[in-house]
Amino acid sequence: MDKTRLNVPRRIVLAAALFAAALLAVPASADQAAEAFVASILDEANLVFQNPDKEARKESIEDLVDKYVDMRRVGLFALGQYARVITDEQKAAYLPLFRKYATTIYHDLLEDYSGQRLAVTGSIDRTARDIIVNSQAVDARPGDPLAGVVIHWRVYRDREGRQAIVDAGADGVWLAIEQQSQFKSVIANNGGGTTGIDALIAELRKQTGG
Amino acid sequence: MRGRAFKAAAAAVMGAALSIAPAGAQIGVGDVETATEELERAAENAAAQNTVDPWEGFNRRSFHVYLFLDETILVPAAKAYRAVTPKKGRKGIRNFLDNAQSPVVLVNDILQGEFKRAGDTLGRFVINSTIGFGGFADPAGRMGIPKHTEDFGQTLAVWGVPSGPFLMLPIFGPTTLRDGVGLGVDVAIDPLFHVETQAANRARYSRFVATAVSRREPLIEPLDDIQEKSLDYYASLRSFYLQARKREIANGRTSYEDLPDIGEYEEFDGLE
Numbered sequence: 158m159d160k161t162r163l164n165v166p167r168r169i170v171l172a173a174a175l176f177a178a179a180l181l182a183v184p185a186s187a188d189q190a191a192e193a194f195v196a197s198i199l200d201e202a203n204l205v206f207q208n209p210d211k212e213a214r215k216e217s218i219e220d221l222v223d224k225y226v227d228m229r230r231v232g233l234f235a236l237g238q239y240a241r242v243i244t245d246e247q248k249a250a251y252l253p254l255f256r257k258y259a260t261t262i263y264h265d266l267l268e269d270y271s272g273q274r275l276a277v278t279g280s281i282d283r284t285a286r287d288i289i290v291n292s293q294a295v296d297a298r299p300g301d302p303l304a305g306v307v308i309h310w311r312v313y314r315d316r317e318g319r320q321a322i323v324d325a326g327a328d329g330v331w332l333a334i335e336q337q338s339q340f341k342s343v344i345a346n347n348g349g350g351t352t353g354i355d356a357l358i359a360e361l362r363k364q365t366g367g
Numbered sequence: 368m369r370g371r372a373f374k375a376a377a378a379a380v381m382g383a384a385l386s387i388a389p390a391g392a393q394i395g396v397g398d399v400e401t402a403t404e405e406l407e408r409a410a411e412n413a414a415a416q417n418t419v420d421p422w423e424g425f426n427r428r429s430f431h432v433y434l435f436l437d438e439t440i441l442v443p444a445a446k447a448y449r450a451v452t453p454k455k456g457r458k459g460i461r462n463f464l465d466n467a468q469s470p471v472v473l474v475n476d477i478l479q480g481e482f483k484r485a486g487d488t489l490g491r492f493v494i495n496s497t498i499g500f501g502g503f504a505d506p507a508g509r510m511g512i513p514k515h516t517e518d519f520g521q522t523l524a525v526w527g528v529p530s531g532p533f534l535m536l537p538i539f540g541p542t543t544l545r546d547g548v549g550l551g552v553d554v555a556i557d558p559l560f561h562v563e564t565q566a567a568n569r570a571r572y573s574r575f576v577a578t579a580v581s582r583r584e585p586l587i588e589p590l591d592d593i594q595e596k597s598l599d600y601y602a603s604l605r606s607f608y609l610q611a612r613k614r615e616i617a618n619g620r621t622s623y624e625d626l627p628d629i630g631e632y633e634e635f636d637g638l639e
Contacts, residue, residue, distance in 0.1 A: 234629050262596065281623050289623050313629060323629045329614035329621040330607055333629065338606035339599045360598045
């Protein structure tokens with residue numbers, strides 16, 4: 158089938174949908190589609206949190222991260238300005254290691270919520286394609302330090318309208334931003350440029366044990 | 368552990384922000400104006416170098432000292448403290464130390480023009496110091512007056528003074544030039560600072576030690592976890608501090624405007 162012809166009506170439909178969404182979204186700067194996207198992920202995650210088997214939980218959380226987090230985009234973001242100088246070869250080594258590293262971090266963030274439930278509380282659109290969806294633990298035990306913590310999900314919508322998570326944070330502190338700070342620092346302190354990127358890859362390999 | 372770690376990062380910020388300084392810091396209120404001017408100049412220089420951490424070399428050396436003292440003194444003390452006190456008791460001690468800090472918070476509330484929050488601080492201080500057994504209990508919190516903190520670094524931020532370069536201090540940990548100056552001013556604001564008797568001296572040093580240990584105790588596992596999982600612990604703490612501090616200055620309101628764009632690598636989509 159002719160690919161370009163298929164694309165044209167899809168784009169129009171998408172543009173119309175976005176336009177309609179923009180009209181609907183006038184009163185509050187919220188994004189229904191992104192909220193629904195995160196809500197459905199949290200529904201899956203909440204089921205996982207109920208699983209008493211820690212190992213099984215770990216596997217399921219990693220599956221969820223694999224499915225919904227755009228690790229490629231996050232990984233390139235974490236390189237900062239060095240994303241422009243990384244070679245294809247380095248990228249091939251770096252991205253799988255980054256995926257492994259970041260998945261562990263996401264797992265650690267979510268594992269704290271085992272036995273609890275996270276629910277969407279609202280959203281803020283920075284742009285039409287860059288939306289922050291907030292969530293919080295519902296029915297948290299009183300006195301639990303996590304009870305008042307807002308967990309943020311940054312949803313990125315690509316040109317085709319596909320949504321993916323590109324960052325997560327808690328109370329205004331973001332993971333990818335912290336990772337970028339670390340990675341840029343490792344690269345800069347090891348000679349910068351592609352030499353520094355090699356050092357970062359070595360460090361990531363050591364950290365992930367792979 | 369990351370969720371807790373986040374919370375911990377935020378708590379660490381408050382810890383650094385609150386005046387846990389001993390009486391040693393000799394900054395008079397008259398020096399504040401000059402310090403502010405110098406701060407602004409330093410901040411401009413930092414902006415010119417286009418980096419948040421122009422003093423990284425000094426900071427990293429200072430971080431070694433910080434880590435050494437943390438590992439050899441503070442963490443063992445915090446572990447011992449945890450071993451000999453029940454959880455409820457530690458909460459009471461935390462409440463007491465926070466309550467003792469209220470005069471400093473109050474002055475900063477007023478300097479920031481946050482009069483409703485100043486009222487909260489004053490109300491909490493009166494209620495908790497009396498029917499809260501000198502501050503060990505928090506009846507004001509149960510009455511719906513929530514606890515908040517302020518410090519002179521935040522006041523300077525509200526007045527428009529830029530943060531200046533990131534600064535890592537031995538003992539005090541992560542801060543910025545502005546907030547480091549604020550720390551000294553907070554010591555000078557504290558009424559206890561102006562009482563010069565042996566007893567007051569002892570009280571000052573005891574409070575300094577107690578605050579440091581009490582704040583470190585809940586952070587034992589979260590900071591361990593961050594250290595273990597990071598490729599560069601220093602850069603990791605720097606980022607956690609700077610991010611959490613920004614929200615702290617905005618009195619808990621999260622700003623989504625200044626987040627960096629993550630979609631800026633759109634062009635890579637076309638490469639494959």
